[in-house]
Amino acid sequence: MNPIIKNMTQHVSVRDFKDETLSQETKNELLLAAQSGSTSNFVQAFSIIEITDKTLRNELADITVSSPHVKKADTFYVFVADLHRQATILEKHHQSLDSLKNMESLFVSTIDTTIAAENMAIAAESMGLGICFVGSIRNNIQQVADLLQLPELTVPLFGMTIGVPGIKNAPKPRMPKKNYVSKNAYDADSFNDLSEYDTTIKEYYANRETRKQDATWSDKNLDFFKEIHRPDVAEFVKNQGFTLE
Numbered sequence: 098m099n100p101i102i103k104n105m106t107q108h109v110s111v112r113d114f115k116d117e118t119l120s121q122e123t124k125n126e127l128l129l130a131a132q133s134g135s136t137s138n139f140v141q142a143f144s145i146i147e148i149t150d151k152t153l154r155n156e157l158a159d160i161t162v163s164s165p166h167v168k169k170a171d172t173f174y175v176f177v178a179d180l181h182r183q184a185t186i187l188e189k190h191h192q193s194l195d196s197l198k199n200m201e202s203l204f205v206s207t208i209d210t211t212i213a214a215e216n217m218a219i220a221a222e223s224m225g226l227g228i229c230f231v232g233s234i235r236n237n238i239q240q241v242a243d244l245l246q247l248p249e250l251t252v253p254l255f256g257m258t259i260g261v262p263g264i265k266n267a268p269k270p271r272m273p274k275k276n277y278v279s280k281n282a283y284d285a286d287s288f289n290d291l292s293e294y295d296t297t298i299k300e301y302y303a304n305r306e307t308r309k310q311d312a313t314w315s316d317k318n319l320d321f322f323k324e325i326h327r328p329d330v331a332e333f334v335k336n337q338g339f340t341l342e
């Protein structure tokens with residue numbers, strides 16, 4: 098296994114950071130890595146906002162509720178799915194914005210943004226830094242958009258904390274190959290045969306260092322999906338100008 102893949106298999110979300118500052122050079126490399134990924138039709142439909150203002154950082158951390166590391170991490174970026182640039186070009190040339198507003202374009206911008214973020218995550222981890230995605234900014238997506246003064250056709254998807262890791266958990270075991278890879282067609286029988294993985298995760302939770310618990314992976318999903326999360330996101334997306342057609 099080459100060192101890049103080895104690093105990827107060691108990924109673990111880090112929520113405890115040392116009081117150390119990332120240099121601007123390091124940040125520039127992370128941003129370069131983020132923008133170097135593939136991008137649908139070269140649209141580069143994302144923006145990255147670094148949150149350096151302490152008050153703003155605390156306001157965003159309060160929205161997340163569950164992610165106090167947003168306050169403590171040296172660096173916090175918000176990743177924005179962004180078709181506003183394209184809107185500006187089209188408007189300048191009196192062209193309809195309909196093609197930017199549909200579901201496909203929303204997919205394109207969220208996919209581009211996610212690729213950029215994961216590229217940054219891999220780059221940061223290759224430098225020995227720790228990262229954690231912070232989707233819980235969507236607990237109040239409208240407030241985040243207001244705080245960051247986001248224009249139409251933009252969606253704040255998630256944040257990312259980055260810093261020098263303090264406490265680091267062991268990597269969480271992922272599903273065996275039979276649960277996520279098939280050939281030529283979707284293999285529901287194999288993908289849903291989760292008994293082996295449920296046992297693996299039950300053992301993992303029982304034996305890990307912190308926050309031990311008695312649960313299988315199926316239990317965790319039952320619990321998570323017992324309610325509808327963030328129903329206001331759909332309305333927000335429409336208010337940002339997307340028609341979702």
Ligand SMILES: Cc1cc2nc3c(=O)[nH]c(=O)nc-3n(C[C@H](O)[C@H](O)[C@H](O)COP(=O)(O)O)c2cc1C
Binds near residue numbers: 112163229234269
């Ligand atoms: C899009 C996305 C959003 C996430 N949001 C949060 C979050 O708001 N707070 C948090 O502590 N972790 C968050 N995470 C981290 C996941 O909880 C974590 O990746 C998952 O439990 C697997 O653990 P691991 O990354 O340590 O392997 C998020 C991950 C992703 C991909």
